[in-house]
Amino acid sequence: MFAKVIIDQDAKALDKEFEYKVPDGYELEIGMRVLVPFGNRILQGFVIELKNDCEFDENKIKNIISNVDDFPCIKKEMISLMKFMAQKYHLKLASILRLFIPSQMREGKVKDIFESYYHLSENYKDIQIKSSAKKQVEIIELFEKNITKYFSQTELKDFSQSAIKSLLEKGILIKEKVKINRTPFVISKEDKKVTLNDMQQNALNVIKENKTYLLHGVTGSGKTEVYMHLIARALNEGKSAIMLVPEISLTPQIMSNFKSRFGDSVALLHSGLSAGEKFDEWKRLYSEQAKIAIGARSAIFAPLENLGVIIIDEEHESSYVSESNPRFVTCDIADFRARYNSCPLVLGSATPSIDSYRKATQGKYQLVELPIRANGKELPRIQIVDMMNEIRMGNSGIFSNQLLAELYNVVNNKKQAMIFINRRGYSSFMRCRDCGYIAKCTNCDVSLVYHKEDNRLKCHYCGAQFKVLTKCPSCHSDNIQYGAIGTESVTNALKEIFPDVEILRMDNDTTTTKNSHQKILSKFANSRPAILVGTQMIAKGHDFDDVIIVGIVDADQGLYQADYRSTERTFSLITQVAGRAGRSSIEGKVILQTYSPKHYVYKFASNYDYKGFFRKEENIRETAQFPPFTKIIRVLFADHDENYVRNLLKICYNEIEKLKDEFGEQIIYFDAMKSPIKRMQNKYRYQILLRTKLEKADEIENRVFDIVDKNSKNSVFIEINPQNMT
Numbered sequence: 001m002f003a004k005v006i007i008d009q010d011a012k013a014l015d016k017e018f019e020y021k022v023p024d025g026y027e028l029e030i031g032m033r034v035l036v037p038f039g040n041r042i043l044q045g046f047v048i049e050l051k052n053d054c055e056f057d058e059n060k061i062k063n064i065i066s067n068v069d070d071f072p073c074i075k076k077e078m079i080s081l082m083k084f085m086a087q088k089y090h091l092k093l094a095s096i097l098r099l100f101i102p103s104q105m106r107e108g109k110v111k112d113i114f115e116s117y118y119h120l121s122e123n124y125k126d127i128q129i130k131s132s133a134k135k136q137v138e139i140i141e142l143f144e145k146n147i148t149k150y151f152s153q154t155e156l157k158d159f160s161q162s163a164i165k166s167l168l169e170k171g172i173l174i175k176e177k178v179k180i181n182r183t184p185f186v187i188s189k190e191d192k193k194v195t196l197n198d199m200q201q202n203a204l205n206v207i208k209e210n211k212t213y214l215l216h217g218v219t220g221s222g223k224t225e226v227y228m229h230l231i232a233r234a235l236n237e238g239k240s241a242i243m244l245v246p247e248i249s250l251t252p253q254i255m256s257n258f259k260s261r262f263g264d265s266v267a268l269l270h271s272g273l274s275a276g277e278k279f280d281e282w283k284r285l286y287s288e289q290a291k292i293a294i295g296a297r298s299a300i301f302a303p304l305e306n307l308g309v310i311i312i313d314e315e316h317e318s319s320y321v322s323e324s325n326p327r328f329v330t331c332d333i334a335d336f337r338a339r340y341n342s343c344p345l346v347l348g349s350a351t352p353s354i355d356s357y358r359k360a361t362q363g364k365y366q367l368v369e370l371p372i373r374a375n376g377k378e379l380p381r382i383q384i385v386d387m388m389n390e391i392r393m394g395n396s397g398i399f400s401n402q403l404l405a406e407l408y409n410v411v412n413n414k415k416q417a418m419i420f421i422n423r424r425g426y427s428s429f430m431r432c433r434d435c436g437y438i439a440k441c442t443n444c445d446v447s448l449v450y451h452k453e454d455n456r457l458k459c460h461y462c463g464a465q466f467k468v469l470t471k472c473p474s475c476h477s478d479n480i481q482y483g484a485i486g487t488e489s490v491t492n493a494l495k496e497i498f499p500d501v502e503i504l505r506m507d508n509d510t511t512t513t514k515n516s517h518q519k520i521l522s523k524f525a526n527s528r529p530a531i532l533v534g535t536q537m538i539a540k541g542h543d544f545d546d547v548i549i550v551g552i553v554d555a556d557q558g559l560y561q562a563d564y565r566s567t568e569r570t571f572s573l574i575t576q577v578a579g580r581a582g583r584s585s586i587e588g589k590v591i592l593q594t595y596s597p598k599h600y601v602y603k604f605a606s607n608y609d610y611k612g613f614f615r616k617e618e619n620i621r622e623t624a625q626f627p628p629f630t631k632i633i634r635v636l637f638a639d640h641d642e643n644y645v646r647n648l649l650k651i652c653y654n655e656i657e658k659l660k661d662e663f664g665e666q667i668i669y670f671d672a673m674k675s676p677i678k679r680m681q682n683k684y685r686y687q688i689l690l691r692t693k694l695e696k697a698d699e700i701e702n703r704v705f706d707i708v709d710k711n712s713k714n715s716v717f718i719e720i721n722p723q724n725m726t
């Protein structure tokens with residue numbers, strides 16, 4: 001017997017299948033980790049194929065030394081998935097396999113833990129013990145009082161160890177080792193049983209085939225309830241399920257909802273778990289003790305077989321695309337697994353990505369709609385406030401008079417408010433505070449980003465650079481705003497206005513420690529009046545009945561990110577944030593402050609008109625030649641050695657440039673430049689950007705990959721339609 005083995009090393013030279021001989025009588029399975037001799041080292045690898053014949057000279061083939069675990073940690077489906085990913089994303093085989101198992105397991109750092117349990121033997125009464133052995137008698141009495149109970153080592157820790165030992169030796173007590181699962185803590189609550197309404201029931205009836213469904217449901221339409229029913233159906237059929245949520249909305253609420261419905265059938269996989277918890281949850285899935293995997297992006301690799309449904313909630317979220325190597329698009333993987341298992345893939349959202357909705361209009365996805373809230377409540381009214389007007393009226397503060405009036409009302413009535421700041425990353429724009437003019441790229445029609453280090457405005461799509469504004473080109477005012485408003489300044493301003501009110505802040509800076517999220521939220525939940533200030537983090541999933549006002553301080557901040565998706569993201573955020581207001585009996589209201597009140601995104605968002613927005617945005621993308629009508633390919637070069645990257649860039653640039661002759665008009669844009677962030681983690685960054693038409697996009701992409709593969713070992717990352725242009 002021979003085995004094809006992938007060496008678990010992140011090196012390009014080892015990125016292929018190696019053949020080894022399986023010693024006679026040795027039991028190996030496909031997917032097992034093994035130790036193999038390699039040169040003069042012993043390395044770990046994965047068996048991906050077993051066969052009877054050998055492609056090489058049999059006498060030169062070395063023997064496999066041993067297996068690492070006693071079970072195949074990579075299942076059959078995952079070996080096919082590995083091949084798919086290698087082909088699609090040009091990733092190294094070992095780096096793909098590493099995604100499939102808990103990282104700590106690879107380094108041998110986590111192991112199963114066991115605890116010893118004790119019980120009385122069947123014939124313990126026949127065994128003599130001296131009545132003077134008081135301690136032993138005491139222990140026997142304890143066990144007799146709880147005759148069916150197994151006592152753990154911990155429970156017996158107050159008894160003399162020597163007494164226990166001698167009872168074991170006599171055969172009165174029996175000791176058994178039991179594997180202990182480290183399970184993540186989840187707040188328990190009562191399961192709220194609801195009857196599906198007609199639209200939810202319809203969704204459940206429709207979603208059953210081996211294809212992709214786009215579940216478009218307004219906030220509060222009860223999508224989660226549909227997901228739970230889909231999962232319950234899969235379990236009833238003896239199948240398993242994966243449900244993905246963005247990391248940011250993996251709130252304790254979501255987790256306890258699922259735990260209370262499905263109990264121990266649920267395993268959670270997310271970044272907040274300890275290594276031991278991750279390992280044990282993974283094993284519970286692997287061994288089918290748990291049949292539902294819930295988690296962020298990487299839970300798509302859950303070791304489940306026989307999937308009955310895969311769900312991606314908030315499918316529009318950018319966190320479903322991994323930004324660091326190994327790069328992959330979660331939806332591609334979900335699609336592969338759904339097709340492999342012949343089950344439905346459900347993409348759910350109140351604001352689907354333009355890309356997904358377009359696929360639904362083209363019939364590539366089947367659209368399923370939930371157009372009204374499950375509790376029958378209207379969506380809260382969104383009022384647009386023109387901040388230019390405020391300035392003209394002499395109010396140049398952060399808050400408009402309307403928002404202030406509403407906040408006073410909240411405070412006087414001992415209710416709650418949320419103030420949302422639409423801020424992404426650290427980039428900032430330049431804006432005229434008198435007329436609202438925003439500096440945009442003359443080539444690309446995206447906002448320019450202000451770079452403080454060299455005091456310039458830059459376009460993240462074409463690399464063009466512009467002088468900073470000192471005077472507004474439109475109204476000649478010199479009242480130019482640099483940068484953006486942050487959560488801290490908003491919180492401080494509120495504390496000055498309302499010194500006696502609980503003002504809480506939630507953003508990346510205030511949630512660095514474990515459970516800090518939960519602490520802030522529970523403090524908010526228990527305070528009246530209270531105002532919670534936050535970023536994207538407060539936009540999702542939280543149900544607070546007393547929140548009657550949601551303020552969006554500077555809605556434009558997200559709009560003027562140098563990103564062709566910034567309008568789409570702004571639409572989505574406004575919708576999500578608005579969904580936080582008026583969840584209970586009191587009518588909620590949203591105050592949206594903007595310097596560009598006429599921007600189409602606000603018109604559509606304030607009317608909850610997703611379809612109108614989609615048509616407009618689709619049109620704009622087509623005219624401006626952005627995805628989904630084109631493909632953007634970014635080749636990022638990053639290395640500690642600047643000369644090395646520059647050289648590499650030059651070589652690749654020259655070769656890619658030749659593609660222009662071959663593909664002609666298919667390549668709309670091509671250039672090389674320093675990356676917007678020129679140095680990151682001490683690596684110098686350069687990039688080549690291409691934008692191509694769709695007809696030959698895959699072919700061009702493959703050629704670019706080949707050129708890069710040929711010329712570099714590491715240091716180069718290729719991204720398709722990157723989520724982030726820094």
Ligand code: ADP
Pocket residue numbers: 192194195196197200217218219220221222223224225374375
């Ligand atoms: P979404 O995920 O679409 O924003 P949720 O699933 O969070 O919406 O549902 C919003 C609220 O409506 C939840 O409190 C949920 O318990 C409730 N709900 C869902 N379906 C029903 C139903 N059929 N009848 C009554 N309440 C429901």
Ligand code: ZN
Pocket residue numbers: 441442443444445459460461462463464
């Ligand atoms: Zn540009």
Ligand code: ZN
Pocket residue numbers: 432433434435436437472473474475476477
């Ligand atoms: Zn101006």
